[in-house]
Amino acid sequence: MGTTLFEKIWDKHVVKTIPQGPSILYIDKHFIHEVTSPQAFSGIEKRGLKVYRPKQVVATADHNVPTINQHLPIKDALSRIQVQQLKDNCEKHDIELYGLGHPYQGIVHVIGPELGITQPGMTIVCGDSHTSTHGAFGSIAFGIGTSEVEMVFATQCLLQTKPKLLRFNIEGELNKGVVSKDIILYIISKITAAGGTGYFVEFAGSVIRNLSMEARMTICNMSIEMGARGGMIAPDETTFNYIKGRQFAPQGEEWERKLGEWKELKTDEDAVFDKEIDIDAADIQPMITYGTNPGLGIAINALIPATESIADEGERKNLVQALEYMGLHGGQTLLGTPVQHVFIGSCTNSRIEDLRLVAEVIKGKKKNANVQVMIVPGSQQVVAQVYAEGLDKIFIEAGFEIRQAGCSACLGMNEDKIPAGDYCVSTSNRNFEGRQGAGARTLLVSPLTAAAAAITGVITDVREIL
């Protein structure tokens, strides 16, 4: 029997297996940021340890940084201390830091791939659930908690139980106005926010093969939103071309050697998954969420499910609570609902291709006067590219605000928050209660649908203005 892509990488990284217990898994790359690392650093220090393999750790500041005036000291005292502590810890432990002001700074899941640090066949972890993003390169990448960050600091290893494996086969032609964000929102709406728990997911099929690297990252990014440990895609020419020539990509002979290894990384024809789900691309429309978990999504022109139609009592209660929070009701359409904010950013959709999609829709148009639109590029390099390509002019002319790189209103930890009761059409990945600020109401969409709402001021089917 053949083996899966996941198993090929997993097997190569198992140091030892505890009988009837977890395995010690070796970690190739460890990304860290300011919010989930301080307690891990103090943890190893309390044990009298140093970081074991500092060269395999890369740090950036993203979650808690301001997105304007990054050259000035951070105003909020607690945030300033946290960012400063990251700097001190990295210096003390000899870890490379792309902090504020560094040309490589940005959201950790944007910079890893963009710098060529993320490579096929690796095991990658970070104290952030969206580490699944890096799986787009054919790596095993997953989010961990702070105690686990401490474990990797101390030993470059983790104790992991091998997850079950699930494959989505997505075949067919994508409809007009449908992009990778819609594919993943569609999948999560079908399988629910918990449907992937216990699984590691592989995304396969002709639709996936035809996607760009950045579009693949959007899909793997949101694997965690169905509860999966991570998501991955077999590397191919698209992957290799993307990595080639990047700052930390292998070069010369090393490149050739690696390329040979990477080409082996695919699921064998006769490999067996614990579960497989086939998806027909024709069924996917531009998507939007209406509730308070990413599984509560519908096609943009569909009606919100009527609460009476839900048989399971727990689920029904959940939906009633979600709709109450969202100020919506079962059976209604979202189309035409006025929105006050549009947020274009986050590790899901803040890369240059996402911003190009937005620019295409809004070119020569102005935003609706009642909407505030914020574009937060994922990294300093994306910011630079926005200016180099002249997208900034299109955004400014439309009345959009361009910010500096960071997580920003994706999690509302810095001052970029959505006021209570306001609707925010957002390209981020989580619509939890209060995620973008206490009382904020988030509707998750693709960059195209976000751009459409920015122009019309209401929730709009982007196909009508394309």
Added chain:
Amino acid sequence: MEKLTIIKSTFYPLPIENVDTDQIIPARFLKATTRDGFGKNLFRDWRYINNDETQPKPDFVLNQPQYHGQILIAGKNFGCGSSREHAAWSLLDFGFKVIVSSFFADIFKNNALNNGVVPVMVTDAFLEKIFQLGCEDTLTVNIEDQTIIIDITGEEETFEISNYKKTCLINGYDDIDYLLSNKEYIEAFETAS
């Protein structure tokens, strides 16, 4: 980590599904650089009106004086969303040693175990029975036997926990101790690859 063997306690019922870690501890409280003091912000936005500590929401379970104890009972898919371990720290700091649900999100489960908070997964039917109990009724969770018992009726279920994790909880060890004891294997692995 504190050693855990048997926990017998009353509980707080939270019959809500998909409780995400943003609800358990909202992002604005993640700026701390130590592990302490998160309990006062546990479920912050469900607990207080307008984030004001002097205005507790009377219908939220943590504010209802008849409830107390070291066990939290929650609807399915508890702890989904962000990997923030602060969620486990805030539950622990508030005084919870056991969380009972019919389903847990993966990362949360690990984070909880790594901090000596035991996630006990029961069937939907058993969960429903617990929700029907009174506020003075107790549950007994036995880590060694892997059982949870409704004391008043004697009804019992077993729950899953790996042998390895069980040993850790009972002895108060954590994964780092274990990994460090395997340093020679790790070094050998690095040399070989």
